[in-house]
Amino acid sequence: MNVIVRDRAGLSYISPDATQPWANFLEQIDRVTPHLGDLARWSDTLKRPKRTMIVDVPIVRDDGTIAHYEGYRVQHTLSRGPGKGGVRFHPDVTLNEVMGLAGWMTIKNAALNLPYGGAKGGVRIDPRHHSIDELQRVTRRYTSEIGNFIGPNRDIPAPDVGTNEQTMAWMMDTYSMNVGGTTTGVVTGKPLSLGGSLGRREATGRGVFITARETARRSGIPIEASRVAVQGFGNVGGTAAAMFQAAGAKIVALQDDSATIIDEAGIDVTKALAYTEQHSRLAGYAPDKTASNEEFWQIATDFVIPAAMEGQIDARRAATLPTRIVVEGANGPTTPGADDVLRDRGIIVVPDVLANAGGVTVSYFEWVQDFSSFFWTEEEINARLEQIMIGAFDAIWTLADDRGVSLRTAAFIIACQRVLAARQRRGLYP
């Protein structure tokens, strides 16, 4: 049941679970505030999303019945540019979750110095239980409902869990029909035939691998022959696993929402990807290697890549997680309490707002290409992605070293300073 609650910032919102992503985001803001100097007086800005929309998304189902779904779009900040962030289709999506995810987009975009605020959207629906026609109707209705608030200069959605290039094509088409002209720059992550960018599909997983490689280099842990566990085998986890394997690592554990596979000899990621492409889930792949959910967190590794949902590494799992480096492909997979435990144990956490920023970085490239109607080669895209990610990585790593703080706190310091300096410069009127 949905209940109206009031959080620590005194903000009311509707959620069946008042404890999760938004609360964790607020805690992260509290942790960074003492590091912000004079800008700290503006930090409440980050605790109050600028715009929060809840929309009803009704459709006629294939059997003629009428169904309603709850949709959300949260624009957390718009101080540094238009909102930017994905749209999630998942049965557990809540306003609380979308608020947290939008907050993390503010931090991520600023940490990478992309000219955006932060936003996120979602529809509380299980896409696996709907036909392609029903999903098209949901997507089009949702887009129309939030239509006045998005646009190439206002807020630019993109794919996230449960959405893909096709969803973005429908969003672009619906928005374009409503404004009376093709507007490719309203969403990113589109198909190539509609102004999409080469490299966007793989960009998030590629960025995860780039930050893992940079961390490994500085920590003296070779990726070649390292042991890796990947949770989530979709867009992000699938690409990251393939890149680790191509670099000579051994993927010893894979988990999605249907199964956990553990193989000490190494899982063949190419075969597992081909299997999930056909069956849309891991269940049934290598039945003799399946394990329980909890065993995934108990296998000894060098790298753990959470690339599924929030809150997967809590303080309890952190206390025993047998690894050396956690690279957050997912948004918000590690709770603040778990961060402390991992730090005490000397385990490096490469935070989501850096590790998974490859996706929004190539989304930025897509948006720029759409504006100029001039498209870059894949080599150009990947070279620019490397350059931006390594630049952000270096700045965050150096600050963490200088101040003796975690990589997450360092990323938040850099990002919050940029956002709040922009907020201060713009001023408040009157």
Ligand SMILES: NC(=O)C1=CN([C@@H]2O[C@H](COP(=O)(O)OP(=O)(O)OC[C@H]3O[C@@H](n4cnc5c(N)ncnc54)[C@H](O)[C@@H]3O)[C@@H](O)[C@H]2O)C=CC1
């Ligand atoms: N797609 C993108 O470009 C970006 C995605 N992310 C984040 O990466 C994460 C994954 O996103 P995508 O790969 O795009 O989604 P996806 O929908 O392609 O894949 C999600 C995967 O997670 C698995 N999963 C879901 N719940 C699970 C659970 N409780 N335990 C284990 N596995 C579970 C699913 O079975 C699936 O394999 C999310 O946190 C998302 O916000 C972050 C930046 C960009």
Ligand SMILES: O=C(O)CCC(=O)C(=O)O
């Ligand atoms: O590509 C984008 O605009 C946003 C991707 C996203 O939702 C994320 O980074 O979490």
